[in-house]
Amino acid sequence: IDSFTAGATTGIPSTSGAVASSLVSALQSLSIKSFTPEEAAIRSLAKYYPDWVNKKTCVNDGREPPFIKEIGDGYMFDTAKQCCSIWFSYDEACGQSASALSALKYYPLFDAGECGVAPYNELESKLYVYDSLTECCLKRFPLALDTCCDAEGLGGCVTTGVTKYVPNFIEQKCQAKSEDFIDPSESKYARD
Numbered sequence: 001i002d003s004f005t006a007g008a009t010t011g012i013p014s015t016s017g018a019v020a021s022s023l024v025s026a027l028q029s030l031s032i033k034s035f036t037p038e039e040a041a042i043r044s045l046a047k048y049y050p051d052w053v054n055k056k057t058c059v060n061d062g063r064e065p066p067f068i069k070e071i072g073d074g075y076m077f078d079t080a081k082q083c084c085s086i087w088f089s090y091d092e093a094c095g096q097s098a099s100a101l102s103a104l105k106y107y108p109l110f111d112a113g114e115c116g117v118a119p120y121n122e123l124e125s126k127l128y129v130y131d132s133l134t135e136c137c138l139k140r141f142p143l144a145l146d147t148c149c150d151a152e153g154l155g156g157c158v159t160t161g162v163t164k165y166v167p168n169f170i171e172q173k174c175q176a177k178s179e180d181f182i183d184p185s186e187s188k189y190a191r192d
Helices: 002-008 014-029 041-045 066-071 080-087 133-140 142-149
Strands: 049-051 057-059 104-109 114-119 163-168 173-178
Touching: 049 080, 057 080, 104 133, 114 133, 114 142, 133 142
Parallel strands: none
Antiparallel strands: 049 057, 104 114, 163 173
16 A cells, blocks of 8 residues: 555656645555455456356356366357356346345145245246246136135235125135235136
């Protein structure tokens, strides 16, 4: 810092002396802590490559295996999207940040007729994944919404609070339903 600050004031007009002096004082009080390679912003300059072993996604951490460095073409990419489209096209979360991968997602438990919740990166199958319990229940269990939405520990489905009445032809009576849960085939019969 001293060698930098000594040369930093060279060529500054004397009318700027107070400003230069403040700058020098600020620079001298700086301290730079040590950091790990993971913390370095330089990582973003590295090319993306498929990490089948550790992260199971495309990463740009600069730690690609030697064979990938040697081959290069088809294994090293400028963007995560390019890498993911070739090596992990089945995985919608490919190339996403750790926080996105650990976000809670809802998935159908077909045997139980309800939805469960887990961090995205812990799901065995990523075929049916939803952002909300309401969405999961509507898409996967539209005929058992009450059971699905009332699954223990999930907080229930979120609705707009608008109730409509639709005919239940089997029981020959009108059934109150949240507007959010009315099937498109029922919408023409729905009444306030």
